[in-house]
Amino acid sequence: MKRRIGIVGGGQLGRMIGLEAKRLGFRVSVIDPTPHSPASQVVDKQIVAKYEDEKAIRELAGDSDFLTFEIELANAKLLRELEGGGVSINPSPETLIMIKDKLKQSEFLKNLGIPVADFVSVNSKKDIENAALEFNYPILLKSRFDGYDGRGNALIKSEKDIDKGIDKLRDRKLYVEKFVPFVKELAVITARDIDGNITCYPVVETIQKNNICTEVYAPALIDERAAKKANSLAIKTMQHLKGAGAFGIEMFLTKTGEVMINEIAPRVHNSGHFTQDACFVSQFEQHVRAITGMPLGETDMLAKRAVMINILGDRNGKANLRGLGKALAVKKTAVHIYGKQETRIDRKMGHINSIGDTHDEALRRARKAASFIRI
Amino acid sequence: MKRRIGIVGGGQLGRMIGLEAKRLGFRVSVIDPTPHSPASQVVDKQIVAKYEDEKAIRELAGDSDFLTFEIELANAKLLRELEGGGVSINPSPETLIMIKDKLKQSEFLKNLGIPVADFVSVNSKKDIENAALEFNYPILLKSRFDGYDGRGNALIKSEKDIDKGIDKLRDRKLYVEKFVPFVKELAVITARDIDGNITCYPVVETIQKNNICTEVYAPALIDERAAKKANSLAIKTMQHLKGAGAFGIEMFLTKTGEVMINEIAPRVHNSGHFTQDACFVSQFEQHVRAITGMPLGETDMLAKRAVMINILGDRNGKANLRGLGKALAVKKTAVHIYGKQETRIDRKMGHINSIGDTHDEALRRARKAASFIRI
Numbered sequence: 001m002k003r004r005i006g007i008v009g010g011g012q013l014g015r016m017i018g019l020e021a022k023r024l025g026f027r028v029s030v031i032d033p034t035p036h037s038p039a040s041q042v043v044d045k046q047i048v049a050k051y052e053d054e055k056a057i058r059e060l061a062g063d064s065d066f067l068t069f070e071i072e073l074a075n076a077k078l079l080r081e082l083e084g085g086g087v088s089i090n091p092s093p094e095t096l097i098m099i100k101d102k103l104k105q106s107e108f109l110k111n112l113g114i115p116v117a118d119f120v121s122v123n124s125k126k127d128i129e130n131a132a133l134e135f136n137y138p139i140l141l142k143s144r145f146d147g148y149d150g151r152g153n154a155l156i157k158s159e160k161d162i163d164k165g166i167d168k169l170r171d172r173k174l175y176v177e178k179f180v181p182f183v184k185e186l187a188v189i190t191a192r193d194i195d196g197n198i199t200c201y202p203v204v205e206t207i208q209k210n211n212i213c214t215e216v217y218a219p220a221l222i223d224e225r226a227a228k229k230a231n232s233l234a235i236k237t238m239q240h241l242k243g244a245g246a247f248g249i250e251m252f253l254t255k256t257g258e259v260m261i262n263e264i265a266p267r268v269h270n271s272g273h274f275t276q277d278a279c280f281v282s283q284f285e286q287h288v289r290a291i292t293g294m295p296l297g298e299t300d301m302l303a304k305r306a307v308m309i310n311i312l313g314d315r316n317g318k319a320n321l322r323g324l325g326k327a328l329a330v331k332k333t334a335v336h337i338y339g340k341q342e343t344r345i346d347r348k349m350g351h352i353n354s355i356g357d358t359h360d361e362a363l364r365r366a367r368k369a370a371s372f373i374r375i
Numbered sequence: 376m377k378r379r380i381g382i383v384g385g386g387q388l389g390r391m392i393g394l395e396a397k398r399l400g401f402r403v404s405v406i407d408p409t410p411h412s413p414a415s416q417v418v419d420k421q422i423v424a425k426y427e428d429e430k431a432i433r434e435l436a437g438d439s440d441f442l443t444f445e446i447e448l449a450n451a452k453l454l455r456e457l458e459g460g461g462v463s464i465n466p467s468p469e470t471l472i473m474i475k476d477k478l479k480q481s482e483f484l485k486n487l488g489i490p491v492a493d494f495v496s497v498n499s500k501k502d503i504e505n506a507a508l509e510f511n512y513p514i515l516l517k518s519r520f521d522g523y524d525g526r527g528n529a530l531i532k533s534e535k536d537i538d539k540g541i542d543k544l545r546d547r548k549l550y551v552e553k554f555v556p557f558v559k560e561l562a563v564i565t566a567r568d569i570d571g572n573i574t575c576y577p578v579v580e581t582i583q584k585n586n587i588c589t590e591v592y593a594p595a596l597i598d599e600r601a602a603k604k605a606n607s608l609a610i611k612t613m614q615h616l617k618g619a620g621a622f623g624i625e626m627f628l629t630k631t632g633e634v635m636i637n638e639i640a641p642r643v644h645n646s647g648h649f650t651q652d653a654c655f656v657s658q659f660e661q662h663v664r665a666i667t668g669m670p671l672g673e674t675d676m677l678a679k680r681a682v683m684i685n686i687l688g689d690r691n692g693k694a695n696l697r698g699l700g701k702a703l704a705v706k707k708t709a710v711h712i713y714g715k716q717e718t719r720i721d722r723k724m725g726h727i728n729s730i731g732d733t734h735d736e737a738l739r740r741a742r743k744a745a746s747f748i749r750i
Contacts, residue, residue, distance in 0.1 A: 003696065019394060022417050025696050025712030025725070042397050042417050277655065280707050280730070294700035298707065302677050321376045321400050325669035332655050332673065337400030350400065355655070 003027055006064030008051055009071035010037030012338040013268050018043040020285040031056050038338040061087045068291045070267055072100050090291040091266045092243025099266045103144045103175045115260040118178040128162050135178035141165040144173040182252035186220050188234035189272035191246040191286045194293045198238045201299045203230040206271050212346055216308040218274045229259040246287035277334045277353035278306035303355035307366040311350035311373055313343035323372035330369040349375045381439030383426055384446035385412030387713040388643050393418040395660040406431050413713040436462045443666045445642055447475050465666040466641045467618025474641045478519045478550045490635040493553040503537050506551035513554040516540040518547040557627035561595050563609035564647035566621040566661045569668045573613045576674045578605040581646050587721055591683040593649040604634040621662035652709045652728035653681035678730035682741040686725035686748055688718035698747035705744040724750045
């Protein structure tokens with residue numbers, strides 16, 4: 001059996017993919033610039049190098065039967081070249097190239113007839129002003145590439161914010177998006193296997209603070225019609241993306257009950273961490289199954305409700321986990337720690353999954369456990 | 376937070392303890408004589424040495440806040456000495472010393488008023504003959520120390536088997552046990568935390584072939600009265616054992632509905648592997664919680680029924696996993712592979728957990744998945 005998996009990226013996502021892959025008998029190597037990365041602590045090998053490093057990626061490919069990535073920063077063009085050389089890479093590098101360019105991603109979705117925020121490419125202040133005329137304020141000035149946790153966005157509420165936005169995102173290729181006054185943010189973790197079969201986990205609701213996901217409610221507290229829309233948009237998107245693997249699809253729910261796609265992540269996703277403790281097959285196992293040519297697992301929840309809370313750093317310095325015992329005294333609550341040596345304000349250091357018979361029960365448990373944990 | 380765990384033994388049990396410990400943010404080291412042991416592939420460090428190696432155990436203790444073992448072969452006397460020096464060791468070395476001597480173990484249980492097979496210490500052929508006179512044939516001639524998977528037992532059906540039995544177990548300290556004509560073998564995974572709180576997972580039924588566990592049914596297909604007896608015997612035993620940790624307690628169910636304890640394993644146990652996929656907190660997490668001074672988790676099953684099947688080697692040679700994809704096409708079925716490089720006939724190479732709404736459903740799934748897997 002082919003059993004070597006290579007992952008570009010050794011953060012928490014790589015770590016959790018790695019844990020599932022190890023359980024299934026795979027040998028796992030990762031590339032990550034940080035020595036002793038989260039993934040390296042549980043897998044067989046880390047190549048210490050930047051995500052884009054050509055030599056490192058070639059070495060990883062030579063040592064892998066299946067290549068995947070946990071981060072959009074992966075060197076997509078090199079991956080495409082290597083794919084031509086016969087290494088099995090999933091999701092498809094072509095899909096990664098398209099998704100890495102958020103403008104292209106929006107065009108792809110729009111061409112499928114999938115609702116997305118109105119958008120337009122911009123190259124100058126004049127273009128931005130024109131976009132504002134067309135869409136009305138507020139608008140979002142967005143970086144086409146390498147946006148992450150909101151760091152590639154600037155909200156322009158009126159003409160006087162334009163210069164500030166241009167300054168924040170200087171030296172980047174930009175586009176403008178009409179601001180969507182959503183009432184909720186939703187996400188669907190979906191996966192496609194090598195034969196094109198598609199599965200979706202239940203639609204979840206994500207809560208963000210300062211553009212960072214803090215809580216996830218599974219399933220989302222929305223009506224069935226909206227959930228069905230979200231599910232069918234995810235499936236439609238997946239039918240047109242190339243390659244296999246788990247994808248996180250972020251969506252907006254508007255006041256009028258419309259569901260729009262905000263962004264596609266071509267990888268396992270923070271909004272799917274609840275699957276580790278609320279489903280029989282986690283998103284991480286699902287990804288391993290998909291990229292290695294195995295059939296997908298079932299995506300129903302074993303628990304009625306689940307809540308995930310991210311454990312975020314609240315200072316800068318050496319990580320020092322405290323309160324774990326108190327957190328684990330909370331019923332039906334699991335704690336996942338990523339093994340990062342350094343904590344930073346708002347850095348994702350771990351997460352908590354609680355299940356319950358009602359949303360309130362699961363939420364109460366998760367928040368209680370979170371209140372004890374410091375890192 | 377104290378976060379370094381040392382495990383004497385790096386086999387599959389150490390690996391699965393290690394996986395849970397890593398998830399909870401611990402740093403894990405193991406001692407195992409086999410380089411690249413199953414546990415070493417997922418934890419931080421392996422010291423390659425025999426389980427009894429004094430230098431290695433002292434090194435491990437010096438590098439650990441919490442010391443535990445996955446194998447009874449651990450050097451119990453040295454552990455007791457180290458405990459005196461301040462390292463936190465669980466289960467208590469004193470308990471390990473008692474349990475390692477099966478005669479002492481039977482005496483311990485008998486003194487508690489717990490039903491066990493009649494037994495007597497023997498030092499000569501004459502003693503064995505006398506024991507047979509007292510108990511009637513068949514009797515079991517058993518090694519007091521280091522019995523494992525039935526390798527320390529000889530069934531004596533009549534006087535003419537005695538010499539053969541003595542020969543099989545030569546150079547060992549022996550005792551004789553009355554043969555119990557049981558109708559089922561049961562087991563309870565129980566755990567005690569540092570404060571003395573005790574939990575039990577549901578009583579399971581274990582199926583053995585050639586003294587090796589092949590299948591586990593959870594919960595056991597027995598009447599409630601027998602299940603309650605088994606549960607209360609497990610609790611009574613744990614109330615009198617020293618130290619914290621998960622224990623596997625093997626039992627017999629007799630024709631008359633009596634439940635007797637057969638053997639105590641002072642560690643996580645093969646009969647508890649179903650907890651990984653059928654319970655919110657697995658026996659491995661439970662053990663980590665117990666030995667690190669954290670509260671125990673809940674032991675109820677999230678699934679109605681579960682079946683575990685061991686993946687045993689069917690030849691001698693280099694391991695080569697096949698059929699994983701087909702096995703994973705079976706619904707609600709999880710596969711756990713231990714990463715052993717060499718397979719041997721009847722060697723435990725992995726296991727399968729299936730859940731279902733009925734025993735038949737879970738059993739059918741697990742057996743179907745098992746039928747595909749070769750290693």
